Amino acid sequence: MKQSQLFTKTLKEAPKEELSINAKLLTRGGYIDKLMTGVYSYLPLGLLVLKNIEGIIREEMQKVGGQEVFLPALLPKEPWQKTDRWKFPEMFKIENRSGKEFSLGWTHEEIITPLVQKFVQSYKDLPVYVYQFQDKFRDELRSKSGLLRGVEFMMKDLYSFHLDEKELDNFYSEMTKAYFKIFKRCGLEKETFLTLASGGAFTKYSHEFQTVTPFGEDEIYLCPKCKIAVNKEIIKEENNQCPKCKSNKLEVKKSIEVGNIFKLKDRFTKAFDFKVKDEKGKEKELLMGCYGIGLGRLMGSIVEIHNDEKGIIWPEEIAPFEFHLIPIGEKDIFKRAEKIYQDLQEQGIKVLYDDREKSIGEKFADADLIGIPNRLVISKDTLSNNSLELKKRANNKISLVKIDQIKKI
Amino acid sequence: MKQSQLFTKTLKEAPKEELSINAKLLTRGGYIDKLMTGVYSYLPLGLLVLKNIEGIIREEMQKVGGQEVFLPALLPKEPWQKTDRWKFPEMFKIENRSGKEFSLGWTHEEIITPLVQKFVQSYKDLPVYVYQFQDKFRDELRSKSGLLRGVEFMMKDLYSFHLDEKELDNFYSEMTKAYFKIFKRCGLEKETFLTLASGGAFTKYSHEFQTVTPFGEDEIYLCPKCKIAVNKEIIKEENNQCPKCKSNKLEVKKSIEVGNIFKLKDRFTKAFDFKVKDEKGKEKELLMGCYGIGLGRLMGSIVEIHNDEKGIIWPEEIAPFEFHLIPIGEKDIFKRAEKIYQDLQEQGIKVLYDDREKSIGEKFADADLIGIPNRLVISKDTLSNNSLELKKRANNKISLVKIDQIKKI
DSSP states (O other): OBGGGOSOOOOSSOOTTOOSHHHHHHHHTTSEEEEETTEEEEOHHHHHHHHHHHHHHHHHHHHTTOEEOBOOSEEESHHHHHTTOTTOTTOOEEEOTTOOEEEEOSOOHHHHHHHHHHHOOBGGGOOEEEEEEEEEEOOOSSOOTGGGSOSEEEEEEEEEEESSHHHHHHHHHHHHHHHHHHHHHTTOTTTEEEEEEEOTTTSSEEEEEEEEOTTOSEEEEEETTTTEEEEGGGTTTTTTSOTTTOOOOOEEEEEEEEEEEEEEETHHHHHTTOEEEOTTSOEEEOEEEEEEEEHHHHHHHHHHHSEETTEEOOOTTTOSOSEEEEEOSSHHHHHHHHHHHHHHHHTTOOEEEOOSOOOHHHHHHHHHHHTOSEEEEEOHHHHHTTEEEEEETTTOOEEEEEGGGGGGO | OBGGGOSOOOOSSOOTTOOSHHHHHHHHTTSEEEEETTEEEEOHHHHHHHHHHHHHHHHHHHHTTOEEOBOOSEEESHHHHHTTOTTOTTOOEEEOTTOOEEEEOSOOHHHHHHHHHHHOOBGGGOOEEEEEEEEEEOOOSSOOTGGGSOSEEEEEEEEEEESSHHHHHHHHHHHHHHHHHHHHHTTOTTTEEEEEEEOTTTSSEEEEEEEEOTTOSEEEEEETTTTEEEEGGGTTTTTTSOTTTOOOOOEEEEEEEEEEEEEEETHHHHHTTOEEEOTTSOEEEOEEEEEEEEHHHHHHHHHHHSEETTEEOOOTTTOSOSEEEEEOSSHHHHHHHHHHHHHHHHTTOOEEEOOSOOOHHHHHHHHHHHTOSEEEEEOHHHHHTTEEEEEETTTOOEEEEEGGGGGGO
């Protein structure tokens, strides 16, 4: 993409009301725009990042056998009454002109369970794993911290249906691994910990994936030895001990919840009377699990972790582009840059080409703020070596690369 | 994909309340599921089709220079008050726990205009074309006809911003061409006509793209010579004549509106006081155009046009898979089929592999209902020729193809 054609621009200052690093840098970089509290628009660069995250999650969900669907956001009242969740305080309620009541989806157990029930009639049809990417809505009283806590936010939610507990347990641990793969690809591996959390009505505990960052809204008690943690809400129940090694040498850390998985067991299948016959012809209520990741929250968390005083430092797989190509000099240099840009495009390499008439200082500052992993500078000097100057955003390492070698970086 | 792993199943009968061909066939084929009036879930096969349509539209929007964004669905009240559209009867209104009012997006002029205004300061930043794919919501009193008229529906909406009328006119006609390319790729070329329609408050006329089908909700007056049409609402204004050749030999046809483009002119830029300086330093209000396509409606229209008594007949680019591979016979045949399936997958060819234990009759009936363009049957007979039997869904033509030639079909 040519940078001159982007309708957005970088901003020198973030809006004053934005306090979090992610909101400040993503707004300044032209990634997002705040429409109102907890509700953001994704601008062209921001949507590219969001789509990269979506792509990673989709790949990992397909590897575990997930089938993608797309459920509505506008939902009828009746299924929420069946599960006694119509009273959920964060649920937006809405009425049409005829006075009929609806909700805006904040989760989809009430929709997916009767949907799967329509098709699954026997143990032979099991297990089933269904997921979607869809905007969720929550009437949050205190929405702040940029993308970290939204009123409207893009989520991946997967629901699994099983005949027995062992199968649920197996899949649950498979999903735990899949989640760590996702966080690894998103550059959050080192900072993200499986965390015991309160399980609500369904099971004793659920699991959160908490990413340690000084600006997190949560607090976890981390066992540095076992690399697992306990959520603040239940640390007392756990006697201030690591649930694995029982050590009480836990570190208290600020953190962000980047994912959450639950064993729902028969909480919803019971409400919808969802039973199938097992191999012996005996009717059994199905067991369910659910597995959520907020995409915007993940994007915000990545920025909270990967930044410096100059701007964002995107991990390779997340970045909106692989290369940021910047020509320095006169028209002939721009001509060469244009040619290199076209060549790279044709090879399927994602390049942001800074063809703007700006000073070198402005271009470099923008490049650091936007945070594409590889900055390629083309100038008279570099061309005299038939090369470009490559600067890695992550470690500022500079090297010369031959033009025909760029695609292999 | 292996058909045994699809959690959905085909249905012998469509639900009685579904009257339209698209709802009947898409429900029976396992593409969509009705959650409530005007609100459908997209099941795995249906989402593949929706994504193909999205892909086609995205390609054509990028070709005309469109920049993709993703705007929220939950919208603040204030901008609708500025444009005097808070009163729009089809708009869902919603209140949070603090009593603050919001709307659910049914269109996004009120959001995109102030957003673009933040970044566009001079004539040098123009023109700008911004688009998105996002669910829209309309409080329809009479939602029927399956995907043809939704309460919640996926739309692509593009908004263009221009300095002068000539530039707007040029882009408007470029978009007209882009829309016809989209309809062509969706298999609706022959049946779709540019149609004069009432322009509301902004200009005398807008343009609809109407697809002729016996089950359409609209009525158009078509000039068979000029291949353009006039909407029922304004045919009297046009003196029952073709707007081009002035012939009054017009054919009355039932049709579906599959797209709609408007010159908004300064309707919204005026409301938001969106001006920039032109080359001579003179302040000018910007002019806008908007360009919508409903993806679900398009999907429904394709089915309305492309079907027979056995089921759907997907156009090549729209189909969820290119091939439907069906083994007939014993285990060794399934083994060969599995191998061919894996080979095709590795070549990036999209195959639905019917690995289910069903009768030949059931498999063929499902294949016809689901409507994948190329049915490949593998049996002892075909294998004795080192071949597979290819049946084209569109014309029932049967031929034998060598196994190593499949990818070249």
